Amino acid sequence: MSNLDELKNDRRGLMVVLSSPSGAGKTTLTRRLLADNPNMAMSVSATTRSPRSGERDGIDYFFVTKERFAELETQGEFLEHAKVFDNFYATPRGPVEEALSRAQDVVFDIDWQGAQQLTQAAADDLVKIFILPPNMRELEQRLRTRAQDSDAVIAKRMSKSENEISHWAEYDYVIVNEDVETALAELQTIVAAERMRRRRQMWLGGFVKTLVNGG
């Protein structure tokens, strides 16, 4: 690693928030983004909803009872929390603070309510991205292809999608996820540019000082 590369490690981590109506592709895009970025961590949410087949406790979510959720909330363990589709969801505070302190970027798959709460708590570190489906037929099709929710649950998610979409203008960026490779490339571009923001590159002050001093 060159001297310059080492210096560049002194930067502030990003808090990348992805929201979308259910089925638009947040989970898919987030997984791909994380696979390509070793210096990025996923914020694993706590939820009172039941695990889907294949979901693992502590990896996809921390699956907790309503009682445990309420206890953690009272103890101030959550950065934000919200009720979505009759279930409770929240972002545990500890792992996020730890990752940011290690200069890691953190990705959040949370809804508009969570995005609003994080904006209050940490506006400077946030990059908010909204994912739209190419059309509503495709959205429903994706929920069906995923084949992990009952017809009733899918109908409920579709009926809530309009409400989620109505918050699109509260986000810094919007990606229409028609082709997953194109959407992923757009997401990578956003992350790369946000990492370059002057205020996040803490190393620059010292570097410029040595530059103008003839270093």
Ligand SMILES: Nc1nc2c(ncn2[C@@H]2O[C@H](COP(=O)(O)OP(=O)(O)O)[C@@H](O)[C@H]2O)c(=O)[nH]1
């Ligand atoms: N506010 C908030 N929303 C969350 C959190 N975790 C998940 N969500 C949102 O809850 C909604 C439902 O998530 P989920 O049941 O996994 O279904 P999905 O829509 O297929 O991802 C999605 O909009 C998620 O973004 C969280 O920690 N906080």
Ligand SMILES: Nc1ncnc2c1ncn2[C@@H]1O[C@H](COP(=O)(O)OP(=O)(O)O)[C@@H](O)[C@H]1O
């Ligand atoms: N661009 C895309 N084209 C076709 N199918 C997609 C695309 N993006 C995601 N999917 C599929 O749609 C379904 C819902 O995606 P998922 O990532 O679970 O959405 P979300 O996390 O937003 O609910 C999954 O089966 C996923 O493989």
